[in-house]
Amino acid sequence: xxxxxxxxxxxxxxxxxxxxxxxxxxxxxxxxxxxxxxxxxxxxxxxxxxxxxxxxxxxxxxxxxxxxxxxxxxxxxxxxxxxxxxxxxxxxxxxxxxxxxxxxxxxxxxxxxxxxxxxxxxxxxxxxxxxxxxxxxxxxxxxxxxxxxxxxxxxxxxxxxxxxxxxxxxxxxxxxxxxxxxxxxxxxxxxxxxxxxxxxxxxxxxxxxxxxxxxxxxxxxxxxxxxxxxxxxxxxxxxxxxxxxxxxxxxxxxxxxxxxxxxxxxxxxxxxxxxxxxxxxxxxxxxxxxxxxxxxxxxxxxxxxxxxxxxxxxxxxxxxxxxxxxxxxxxxxxxxxxxxxxxxxxxxxxxxxxxxxxxxxxxxxxxxxxxxxxxxxxxxxxxxxxxxxxxxxxxxxxxxxxxxxxxxxxxxxxxxxxxxxxxxxxxxxxxxxxxxxxxxxxxxxxxxxxxxxxxxxxxxxxxxxxxxxxxxxxxxxxxxxxxxxxxxxxxxxxxxxxxxxxxxxxxxxxxxxxxxxxxxxxxxxxxxxxxxxxxxxxxxxxxxxxxxxxxxxxxxxxxxxxxxxxxxxxxxxxxxxxxxxxxxxxxxxxxxxxxxxxxxxxxxxxxxxxxxxxxxxx
Numbered sequence: 312x313x314x315x316x317x318x319x320x321x322x323x324x325x326x327x328x329x330x331x332x333x334x335x336x337x338x339x340x341x342x343x344x345x346x347x348x349x350x351x352x353x354x355x356x357x358x359x360x361x362x363x364x365x366x367x368x369x370x371x372x373x374x375x376x377x378x379x380x381x382x383x384x385x386x387x388x389x390x391x392x393x394x395x396x397x398x399x400x401x402x403x404x405x406x407x408x409x410x411x412x413x414x415x416x417x418x419x420x421x422x423x424x425x426x427x428x429x430x431x432x433x434x435x436x437x438x439x440x441x442x443x444x445x446x447x448x449x450x451x452x453x454x455x456x457x458x459x460x461x462x463x464x465x466x467x468x469x470x471x472x473x474x475x476x477x478x479x480x481x482x483x484x485x486x487x488x489x490x491x492x493x494x495x496x497x498x499x500x501x502x503x504x505x506x507x508x509x510x511x512x513x514x515x516x517x518x519x520x521x522x523x524x525x526x527x528x529x530x531x532x533x534x535x536x537x538x539x540x541x542x543x544x545x546x547x548x549x550x551x552x553x554x555x556x557x558x559x560x561x562x563x564x565x566x567x568x569x570x571x572x573x574x575x576x577x578x579x580x581x582x583x584x585x586x587x588x589x590x591x592x593x594x595x596x597x598x599x600x601x602x603x604x605x606x607x608x609x610x611x612x613x614x615x616x617x618x619x620x621x622x623x624x625x626x627x628x629x630x631x632x633x634x635x636x637x638x639x640x641x642x643x644x645x646x647x648x649x650x651x652x653x654x655x656x657x658x659x660x661x662x663x664x665x666x667x668x669x670x671x672x673x674x675x676x677x678x679x680x681x682x683x684x685x686x687x688x689x690x691x692x693x694x695x696x697x698x699x700x701x702x703x704x705x706x707x708x709x710x711x712x713x714x715x716x717x718x719x720x721x722x723x724x725x726x727x728x729x730x731x732x733x734x735x736x737x738x739x740x741x742x743x744x745x746x747x748x749x750x751x752x753x754x755x756x757x758x759x760x761x762x763x764x765x766x767x768x769x770x771x772x773x774x775x776x777x778x779x780x781x782x783x784x785x786x787x788x789x790x791x792x793x794x795x796x797x798x799x800x801x802x803x804x805x806x807x808x809x810x811x812x813x814x815x816x817x818x819x820x821x822x823x824x825x826x827x828x829x830x831x832x833x834x835x836x837x838x839x840x841x842x843x844x845x846x847x848x849x850x851x852x853x854x855x856x857x858x859x860x861x862x863x864x865x866x867x868x869x870x871x872x873x874x875x876x877x878x879x880x881x882x883x884x885x886x887x888x889x890x891x892x893x894x895x896x897x898x899x900x901x902x903x904x905x906x907x908x909x910x911x912x913x914x915x916x917x918x919x920x921x922x923x924x925x926x927x928x929x
Contacts (some may be wrong), residue, residue: 320344328352335359343367351375351395358382366390374398374418386410397421397442406430418442420465425449432457444468444488456480467491467511479503490514490534502526513537513557525549536560536580548572559583671836678832682825689821693814700810722788 320342327336329352339348340361348365349372356377362368362384370393371385378399385394386407394411395418404419406428414435420442429452432438440463448469455477461484466475468491478487479500486509494515502523510527513536520535525546532555540561548569553576560583570579 323347325349335362339365346370348372358384360384363387369393369413371395381405381408383407389413392416392437394418402426404428409434411435413437415439419446421445423447427452427455429454436460439463441465451475451477453477459483462486464488474498474501476500482506485509487511495519495539497521497524499523505529508532510534520544520547522546528552531555533557543567543569545569551575554578556580671840675833678829682829685825693818696814700807718792 320338321344322342323345324347325339325342325345326349328349332350332353332355334355335350335358339345343365344367345365346367347370348368349370351372351374353376355373356379366387366389368388369390371388371391372393372395374395374397376396376399378396378401380401381396381404383405385391388411390413391411392413393416394414395416397418398421401419401422401424403424404427407430408414408417409430409432412434415437416439421444424443424446425448427448432454435458438458438460441458441461442465444465444467446469448466449471455475458481461481463486464478464481464484465486465488467488471489471492471494473494473496474489478484480503482503483506484504485506487504487507488509488511490511490513492515494512495517496519497512497517499521500523501521504527506529507527508529509532510530511532511534513534515538517535517538517540520540520543522544523546524544525548527550529552530550531552533550533553534555534557536557536559538561540558541563551574553573555578556570556573556576557580559580563581563584563586566581566586570576
């Protein structure tokens with residue numbers, strides 16, 4: 312199932328993608344210069360033996376096929392640098408993988424790997440990245456500790472219950488991904504990964520982080536989303552190069568004040584926790600007069616607050632009306648944008664149809680030209696064949712005539728020989744008769760005259776008989792020759808008729824083949840045009856979706872900006888917000904989906920103002 316051809320045998324990069332191949336293309340046997348081979352998105356399950364000879368190969372991509380193992384033939388490719396077998400059915404990694412001493416990238420994601428055979432990985436000093444995510448691994452062999460050149464290790468979505476111990480010996484590791492496992496603790500040995508820059512442990516069961524995490528001085532991205540964290544160690548404040556921190560969907564019930572000490576933090580995700588702030592009541596001993604004064608002040612404050620609340624309600628109603636109007640305007644804008652997009656799509660579709668027609672006409676013209684050329688060539692070939700057949704027939708006739716002449720000459724010679732033999736026989740007979748007559752003359756003189764007359768009569772009869780025999784033999788030979796010539800002529804005519812019939816059949820077959828080729832070309836062109844149109848439509852749909860998303864984002868941003876401006880006008884505590892430029896570098900702080908009502912007193916004033924702004928925004 313599936314056919315593929317490698318046209319240029321000298322090309323260095325060969326791509327045969329999504330051709331439904333079940334085997335390697337046989338043309339690869341004769342290619343000796345390619346260094347990259349990509350046969351992804353097929354149905355191949357075996358590697359042929361002739362691939363052992365392709366020692367020049369550097370990159371082999373066999374993703375999305377039907378392999379159940381890493382073929383031993385791969386280990387005979389000494390210059391292989393990249394091996395990709397993602398999305399197959401491989402269940403284990405054999406120990407012979409260490410034969411690939413030039414390997415820099417090993418990609419085995421989305422398989423069914425449950426085990427890795429222990430081996431000596433010291434020879435894999437150039438191995439830079441390993442992708443083993445979405446498999447069924449529960450542990451790593453000790454030989455992993457010798458991969459000192461490793462910079463990226465992806466083990467997400469396996470079945471690890473803890474961070475595998477060989478990882479802690481990878482002192483040059485920069486990116487470690489262990490998302491989607493069953494890990495419950497970040498242990499003390501994490502400090503050994505001193506070069507680590509990105510640590511992804513989301514979607515685990517982590518409830519404890521050891522204080523040694525503060526020793527990861529170069530860490531810039533830390534993702535601990537969807538775990539069971541309630542607190543953070545104070546040592547985490549040592550991560551002064553941290554830019555991205557995700558603590559979304561954990562079990563924090565208080566805001567970790569340690570997080571306020573990060574100077575370079577730009578993206579902080581803290582939504583979907585269980586935070587609830589409360590005001591602490593302070594015990595104070597005051598005079599009753601002061602208490603009365605406080606009560607009166609409270610009453611006055613309540614009156615003022617009621618007035619302010621009424622004003623606020625009015626403003627809120629105005630805001631709601633504005634929002635509704637803005638929503639209606641947005642809807643109208645969206646409708647107009649959709650109409651415009653539809654018109655553009657219709658115009659594009661019309662242009663596509665016109666282009667399709669033009670392409671079809673061009674293809675038809677080209678096909679007609681090609682068919683005319685083919686027909687001309689075929690006619691020339693037919694004429695040449697006819698000439699050859701005529702020459703052959705002439706040669707055959709000449710040969711037959713020569714044979715006939717030769718036969719006639721031979722017959723004449725035979726007749727001449729027969730005549731000579733008859734003459735010799737007559738001479739002998741005459742001699743014998745003369746002798747007998749001489750002997751008998753002495754005895755019978757009376758009968759001499761009679762005998763002489765008889766002899767003369769005999770000679771005359773013999774001559775007449777010999778002439779008649781010759782004429783009859785010539786006539787018979789001529790008749791036979793004529794019959795043979797007639798038969799030969801008949802055979803020649805039959806052969807000519809057969810040749811004519813064959814030529815006619817050939818013409819009919821050629822015409823049929825031409826029609827079939829035309830139909831195939833038309834179908835291919837139509838399929839290609841359909842595919843191109845589908846791709847263009849998909850791209851247009853994607854662009855439209857992106858435009859809609861951008862419009863939605865812009866509308867959301869506009870709403871937020873409006874709300875922020877309106878809220879800032881109402882908040883007296885934020886009057887000096889623009890006068891204080893020395894705020895933290897924090898650009899995103901997400902505290903949504905919590906139970907925050909009032910801020911604690913121990914927050915700094917600057918951050919308090921900033922958070923008030925964010926709460927109002929929420």
